[in-house]
Amino acid sequence: MKVGRVVLNRFLLLLAGLLSLIPAFMAVAGCYVSYLHPSRQPALHWLGHLLPILLMLNLVILLLWCWRRSRWAVVPIVALLNCIPYLTSIFNWPVGKTAPPERKVTVVSYNIRNEISKNILLDGQAFARFIEEQEADIVCLQEFPAGGAVREGLIVELTKLLPYYRIASQKPGSLIVALFSRYPIVEMQPVLFPDESGNISVWADLDLGGVKIRVFNNHLQTTSVNQNRVKPSFNLGSTYEQIVRLKRVVEKNGVIRARQADAVRREIDRSPYPVIVCSDFNTPPSYSYRVIKGRLRDSFRVAGKGYGYSYRYLRKLFRIDFVLYDPSVFRSTNYFSPELEYSDHKPIVATFDFTTDSASSLFLK
Template identity: 35%
Template structure:
């Protein structure tokens, strides 16, 4: 095979890859409208959007550099996903506001790193107090026989009002700590899952705000990836094939679970007679059905006042924004920031919000 034939073969493969990637990326733009149970392929495309859009950009540059019109395919795929891009890239800045401002934080603490000394708990509590955070929503909390619930609560002594319901496993999963009185609350268990949600009505002087804290079904990506590596070492290609199949089944199953959980939260939000703030780890990107079902008409704090590229999960190349603070349309976002620490594999999300325009 001569050089010209090899060149034509490579050129054809490059064009095919460009087209297929652009098509798959464009399909991902519709994942927000598709229930995972009915459209698993579209849902998976939506999950992969961060990486695919990055590849589309690189491929577009490649064709532009070569002065070939094939760059139009990846550019089209990127444009189709403009709504998703606005959910992860912002140039907003903080606003100057004189009304009452509420500072809210959401943080998946990853079990406080399963420590028995309480070091991480104390560091997190001290940081939140220093930042004058009024209401704290934590996911994936944990305590044990050496560092018990009372010790965790004592670390957050700046917050006199505390709630941490026990899930179906008998273990705590989420918590709300507040500097303002909690006048009522409700636990929202999710079917067939240890994950859960809750809401608490909090009195802020003469106003009442309903705070949601939710932790949606995990993707199980890390455990499935570890299984893939293990199976490939033991059983070679057959093990890899089986592991890939099981990974796909697990991911789709968890997509469906999150969709069901999102329906539960959305119905609860619709019944609220009070303004809403939703905090939590959705375990899904802004391209997902889960995000859009919960968000509804609520504002997204990052889209309102975030800046730069928004990610909250420190793994997978720091590409994913899966932790959120949403709030009622009557509220006004003042600031948003998402500091990164080694206390968890998630970033903390902190938002300042004015309760009225």
């Protein structure tokens, strides 16, 4: 009887160990799925969206195996170690102190959510005070209001601080982005997307007191998770239809977003000037993030502290807003993302120093 119990325990332990391989493999695949274009095997990209849950599951499994003092603990450990690049994209703690900037430029990127009924707290004066407190030089806004008192109030108040501005959209009725600047805007052009999603990206050349830089303001295709959230019910047929619809919409939007990222990347590569990229990617670090980032630096991963998220809903699990920059000219010295209640996103405040030999060589001749 005792021998049979030992055999059963060993079998159950082996079975539990083999089962723990499943979330480990899923987490590792989710960390590296960004190297696969979403048009190929789009279902695999769900692993990227589910990564926070998969990592927490592996952590729980690791604690259980440690409690059992089992060698199977190596499985979640290997999975978590393979996901370090992703973990550093959501949690960061810089080592040492950052030297203060000699020639400071502060950039704010913020999706302010243009649905007036849902952002009635967005008061132009209050938001302008926030921008003034941050000593912002460049402000990139996504989902800028199409009209009404909110739009006019923002323009009036922000131009008191940042006199140069441009507002753009792909077509009437589509999403709008806006750029406000303390420095003259020399030129601004849209990035043409190969779809009719209504999303938009623009670049603008700014003259920073004798140095030209190119700023990108992007609002990529949404996942539509919130709009198609599954509401379980006793009607299994209805629940199943909701799941299928959510899967289809998210995968379709992932492909659209990837094509938009490819278009933005081509424009970055063509830029004759050092770039700063402000973006609502509408996705955590993924194919779109990897492609647009390229050799640019992520201001959070350089100067951010602690747990970084920018989307205030979905349990605050996702960082989908980014400020990227050219490290050959700029140096990130500070990153700040306060919990404002104007929008479902958090603003990103990134401060840079560009007093370098590389920047000096770019002074207008």
